[in-house]
Amino acid sequence: MITLIRSATVLPGKLAEGIAWGKESSAILKRLTGKEVAFCTAFGGTISGLAWISQFDSVAQIEDAFAKVMADREYMTAFTKSAPIFVPGSGHDQMWRHV
Numbered sequence: 522m523i524t525l526i527r528s529a530t531v532l533p534g535k536l537a538e539g540i541a542w543g544k545e546s547s548a549i550l551k552r553l554t555g556k557e558v559a560f561c562t563a564f565g566g567t568i569s570g571l572a573w574i575s576q577f578d579s580v581a582q583i584e585d586a587f588a589k590v591m592a593d594r595e596y597m598t599a600f601t602k603s604a605p606i607f608v609p610g611s612g613h614d615q616m617w618r619h620v
Contacts, residue, residue, distance in 0.1 A: 522619040525583060528572040530611035536562075536569050538606050542599070543571050549596045550575070554586040583616070 531539035540562065547558040556575045563570035577583045590596050 523577045523580065523583065524574065524617040524619070525577060526572055526574050526615040526617070528570055528611075528613050528615075530567055530608040531569040531571060531606060532608055533569070535606045539569070539571055542603050542606055543573070546596070546599055546603070547573060549593070549599060550586075550590065553589045553593055553596065556586065580616075 543560045547560040550556070550558045550573070554575070556577065559574040561572045561574065563572070575586075577586065
């Protein structure tokens with residue numbers, strides 16, 4: 522089992538927009554991948570941090586999910602809307618293998 526954590530930091534004053542976009546994108550991701558997506562806000566550490574957390578059976582399953590997401594017009598349109606909400610370059614992926 523692999524846990525994928527994608528995080529990003531919202532620009533100052535954009536937290537409400539970031540949360541709204543995060544919820545929208547989470548619903549799209551679940552529809553496309555069939556995986557539950559836990560959408561979270563930071564309450565310690567980096568202020569205005571948001572994260573999407575999902576679990577996959579394998580790296581191949583993650584690659585398949587990414588391919589579906591990148592090919593989906595609805596997600597790509599939503600992704601384009603996110604540009605003025607997040608700190609450029611703040612996106613970060615972590616993959617954790619369960620032992």
